[in-house]
Amino acid sequence: MMPTRPAPTLSDVAKRSGFSTATVSRCLNFPDQVSDKTRMTVMAAIADLGYSPNFGARAMAAQRTNTIGAIIPTMENAIFARGIQAFQEELNDHGYNLMVASSSYRMDLEESQIRSLVARGADALLLVGYQRDPAIYQFLEAQNVPALVTWAYAANGPRPSVGFDNRRSMEKMAKEVLRLGHRRLAVITAETASNDRAAARLQGIRDAMGAAGLADDDLRVIETPYGIDTGGAAFASLMQESQPPTAVLCGNDVLAVGALGRARDLGVDVPGDVSIVGFDDIELAQVAYPKLTTVHVPHREMGRKAARALIGFLQGGTPIEAEELKAEVYRRESLGPAPR
Amino acid sequence: MMPTRPAPTLSDVAKRSGFSTATVSRCLNFPDQVSDKTRMTVMAAIADLGYSPNFGARAMAAQRTNTIGAIIPTMENAIFARGIQAFQEELNDHGYNLMVASSSYRMDLEESQIRSLVARGADALLLVGYQRDPAIYQFLEAQNVPALVTWAYAANGPRPSVGFDNRRSMEKMAKEVLRLGHRRLAVITAETASNDRAAARLQGIRDAMGAAGLADDDLRVIETPYGIDTGGAAFASLMQESQPPTAVLCGNDVLAVGALGRARDLGVDVPGDVSIVGFDDIELAQVAYPKLTTVHVPHREMGRKAARALIGFLQGGTPIEAEELKAEVYRRESLGPAPR
Structure with missing residues (x-):
């Protein structure tokens, strides 16, 4: 407690x-x-x-509002959609409502949304990743609002998480890519400075490369906002280099399907000329052509378990325990052996 | 007022x-x-x-909370994602926060979420479509909470809407399909009884068929929940009929990309053997292969204009005026002439 x-x-x-x-x-x-x-x-x-601006109102309202808040980085592209939908279904089954805010990947906006949700009476919060001002954790503690972190896992983070290890999961993907003979690798990633999941995934790739005797300089890195168009543009610029990569590891599926589409437009054969892989396994990955090799995040399991952990705490005081879920490489058509 | x-x-x-x-x-x-x-x-x-359960708290809190609520039918598949993201960006630019709830297409859940958002102090609400218990509109009036309807347009609805005409938009698509010589049509749609947008789209297809001298019985209709898998299963069952359709009109892009994927698995050529079209023009339509012909909904324009209408009312008392936006057919690869 x-x-x-x-x-x-x-x-x-x-x-x-x-x-x-x-x-x-x-x-x-x-x-x-x-x-x-x-x-x-x-x-x-x-x-x-x-x-908290509305602490008076909050205290005056029922001790519990049966409303739980979630702040996700974006509602676009369905990156967080399936996990949040499962989170909500589990909450509804137990008589709780969900209110969602989206921060546009901006830390200042996330902070104001956390305060707003607490002021509006949220009993508990679901947050994505760990990277935020430590004062926010103190604020939540002062307000007695439990918070659970998802889409990340840290055994000893400032709050328990129900999530997966972004670094180790992407390392597994990079090892698979290296095992297939690829040596000229590139990464298309979101800006890593303000996104701890993106930074961890990039680090996982570097871990695998280091273990294979490759240097950091062997990795071409492009940072760009998540988007289909931005992924396509980054891929096109990689293909114009004098030594284009044979494998492009994308920080998420949205970037990867953008790269796949651009490859088709450019007449680049995937995976004959270049392999392209993603991360998340959202719907986009499954409808893409060729089908996308990606890291499968157990979105629904994560959403449901996060909901149960918060409900257990709110209803019975059960301490929220961290739980690491597995995120595994799903091999599909877009990854093949390095071309000779 | x-x-x-x-x-x-x-x-x-x-x-x-x-x-x-x-x-x-x-x-x-x-x-x-x-x-x-x-x-x-x-x-x-x-x-x-x-x-309203928390009316006391609401009255005690500031008259205005600078928070606007939105209730959308689902967070999955990004059907509402881009419009809501644009809605939120415009709100944020004017100092408002957004809280989103999703009703899983259930009217009872939507009602409880409307009450919860009002109790949590929402200054105004964004709702999807018109179909709900009239008592809810009375409740919102009693609570003095303005509500705006989107993803639908009715000149004289119980609340003003910033949206598009589902019936006329889908009629345009059906006319285009008929113009290409298709006569054996099928529809894969969400359940129409509880979804006025789906019902209107189906009616638009019937309008076009009637104008072309076709009977209602000439249209094969399958109702199934929105989903990639459900769209695929419905398509497979259509292909097993003794006289399969030459054009399959899907109630949204999610069903359509499911149908496209299943066509590929079955070795059915699109659009050589069968044309497949969707509705919405979400990201899925653009990454699908072949590229999906669909009705382009101006999601970002709709989200931004809905936000401006609510902000204008809240900040200056400007009456919310209904505005009809255009949703046009975007012709891409998945629609072709009827096979001989």
Whole structure:
């Protein structure tokens, strides 16, 4: 069980920030009516104190709202769709509602959505990955709102996770690619600085290459936002290099199907000329042609187990235990031996 | 502006239903601890009165929470993903948060989610399609929560919509199919009884057939839940008939890409032997092979305009005006002339 402390008030925030309560209130309700500097100072005070804008309302409402919040990086491309749908179905079966927010992969937006969901009375939160300001974990603790991390697994993270090891899973894929004789590898990945899952997958590829005696410099890396078009553009630029790769490892399936489509347009044979692999095994991977070799994430299992862990805690106080799920390479048509 | 009435209280619900306030409260917070009969009676009283469980908390919280709710039928398969992502981006640009719930295409779940989002303080709601209990519109009016309908368009619906005409859009597609000489048509659609968009699309096909002198009986109709596998199974069963169709019109792209994949597995040439078309133009349609002919829904435009309409109302009282967007046939590879 988490410790509880007296809830900080609006006037605590005013004192700490040096502004009036009216200004603090305006920051929260009409952020575009205050200067950036004022807002930053007030937000820092809020973060320091772990203040929740609507704590009063939250406390006054029923202790439990039977509503659980989830914040996912995006609703596009169905990357998180199946896992969240399974999460919701399990919640509904136990009388809970789900409210979802999407952060557009922006940490500042995620933080404001966490605060908003807590203010709106969320009993618990599902979060994706570990990378966020540690103050957010303190805030959730102060608010007594349990949070579970998914789409990642760390035995000793700041919150328990029900997820998979992005680094080890992508390492398995890279080993399979290397086993087939590929030596000129390229990666198309999301920006790794703000996405710990993407960074871990890239590291997994480097791990496999290191074990095979290859240097970091042997890996061509392109960072680009997740998208079908961006994946296609990155693939096209790789094909224009003097020594194009024989295998392109994509950070997710969306990038990979973009690369597959562009290969078809360019007349590049997959996997005869180039192998292309993805990560996630979402619907796109299954309808792509040729069928995509990818890392299969057990989305539905993850969603259901995450829901059960939170429900067990909320209903019976069962501590949330971390659980590592397996994410395995699903070999399909888009991966073949390196061309001679 | 909408009329306001005094908010009904928990004890009003108790009086009307004939149960104690404790029982009413238990129905709301622990529905599995009361009998179905009790719950039904209490829920009926709640619906009659337009009672919102947390009205007190809502009234006590700021008049405005800067949070807008959206309820979509599913998060899977990215059917609603791009439109909702655009809706959210526009909201974020204006300082609003979005909370999304998904109803699994179940009207009872949608109703409970509408009540929950209002109780959690949503300033306004985005809804998909028109088909729901009229009491819900009364409830929203009593709560003074504006609602906008999308993914459908009706000039005189119970709420304004920013969307497109499902019937006319699918009629255009069917006319194009008929123009290419197809006479043996089949439809794979979601269940039409509980989905007004699916029903309207089916009607649009019948309109086009009627205009071409074909009878309703000439159309083979299979109803199945939206899914890649279900679309594939429906297609396979159509191909086993003694007179298989030469054109299969699918109620959405998810069913259509399932049909395309199964055609490939069965060795059926698309569009040489059979044409397959979809509706939505989501990412799946663009990565499918052959590329899918479909009705292009302007998802991003719809999401952005819906957000602007709600923001205009919330910030300046601008009445929400209905706006019809165009959904046009995008001709790609999967539609060809009828085989001889």
